[in-house]
Amino acid sequence: MSLRQLLSRSADVAASSGGDGRFPLWLRSRERNLWLCTVAVMLIDVTLTINGLALGLEERNPVARAALAGAGALGLYGLKFAALLVGLCCRVLVPAPVRPLVPLALAVPSAIAAVVNSVLILSVVA
Template sequence: MSYDGASLRRRLPGDVTPVELERALWILVGVSLVGDVVTTFVGLHLGLNESNPIARGAIYNHGLAGMLALKGVAIGIGLLCRPLLPAAYRAIVPAGLALPWTVAVFVNIYMIATVA
């Protein structure tokens, strides 16, 4: 068995390039970040509690600034790790940030709906 430098190239569905996919996912990161912050603080205002102990400490000790600092650290780590990946796989970074934050938004909305 030998390696001749050839690599398998996969096409994304449709005409989406890896760069376009990554750009769309970074937009989703921004939207989900804002959604998570807003729904978290609405829930807290309604008497709900933050379930993440790290976020809870940041929010209770530093308020909105603490929550934004946590989000900023997460994005910063993602941006630092991004160049370590081949260009075709860099979309995994924003996907890894957007997925849990998007889920958190829906969980927060559900929790708010049960209280309101």
């Protein structure tokens, strides 16, 4: 099964998952807000990472560590920007009913990282 067939099948499942189809429409109508939340969560994650580094914590992600070594804090912003670009490219490829899942797929890991960063910063400060 090709990627296009798999995505098309996912769209069919998503379109029928709401019983009367309102769930995907509800989610689609909020896609712009999901992208804005994704950008906000990513900025919070980078900001907390930079603050944690200033407090003596270390970056555990080897890709982010390399970006920090190469370009400092701008490297982290660049990584998030690159992730957003990949997400926007993926958005074009997926069928309309599942497009709101793209910003969610980007936001959830960043939100988890932001929570972990918050806890680590609080453990150092407290």
